[in-house]
Amino acid sequence: MRTFFLTVSLLIGISPPCMAAQIYKWVDAQGVTHFDAQPPQGREATTVVTPSSPASNQSPPPPSGAIGDQQAIDKKVKKxxxxxxxxxxxxxxxxxxxxxxxxxxxxxxxxxxxxxxxxxxxxxxxxxxxxxxxxxxxxx
Structure with missing residues (x-):
């Protein structure tokens, strides 16, 4: 039982670095955008920057003017x-x-x-x- 918990702990401990693999983005001849872990052969691809830590549940605060505008629109619609x-x-x-x-x-x-x-x-x-x-x- 102890080895089971040790194995699970190790797997959980090493999983975040594994998930931080490089991601490539390219557009094919038909204009379709592709994302993959491997760059395409013979094509130019750009690297997508991924965040190193998980994103928090909070969204960034909107600009201060946007809040006032939205509140004015809400009041108008309610009226x-x-x-x-x-x-x-x-x-x-x-x-x-x-x-x-x-x-x-x-x-x-x-x-x-x-x-x-x-x-x-x-x-x-x-x-x-x-x-x-x-x-x-x-x-x-």
């Missing part, structure tokens, strides 16, 4: 979303009110070119179905 939600809420309330009036009042009149006309039952039913469809499509 637009809240305005759209308010408009949708007002639309839904009005649509529900109109639907209730259409359903509860069989004598609906509308102004057509300055003249008040009464809706027929068929027109009223069409408007009810339109209002129900709008509410189902746009309101929760």
């Amino acid at each position: 637009q979303v809240s305005e759209q939600q308010a408009q949708l809420k007002a639309f839904c309330e009005q649509a529900r009110t109109n639907l209730a009036q259409l359903q509860n009042n069989p004598r609906i009149r509308e102004d057509v070119e300055g003249e008040m006309r009464r809706l027929t039952d068929q027109q009223r039913q069409e408007r009810i179905s339109e209002a129900q469809k709008q509410i189902a499509d746009n309101c929760q």
Whole structure:
């Protein structure tokens, strides 16, 4: 058991230097970029520099101006979303009110070119179905 742990410890101890092998980069005749541990025969290749230690989980801090710009964009988008939600809420309330009036009042009149006309039952039913469809499509 002791030899097992010793072997595993040695393998773990020597693995980072093995992983730090040289990496070559080149572009073939078709314009495709290749990366490999061996340089290509008869072609020019550049060496890719790899970090010697593992990268930390933290990303580098963005430039200070970028944070302010992103926060301004976030505020603008949040404001637009809240305005759209308010408009949708007002639309839904009005649509529900109109639907209730259409359903509860069989004598609906509308102004057509300055003249008040009464809706027929068929027109009223069409408007009810339109209002129900709008509410189902746009309101929760």
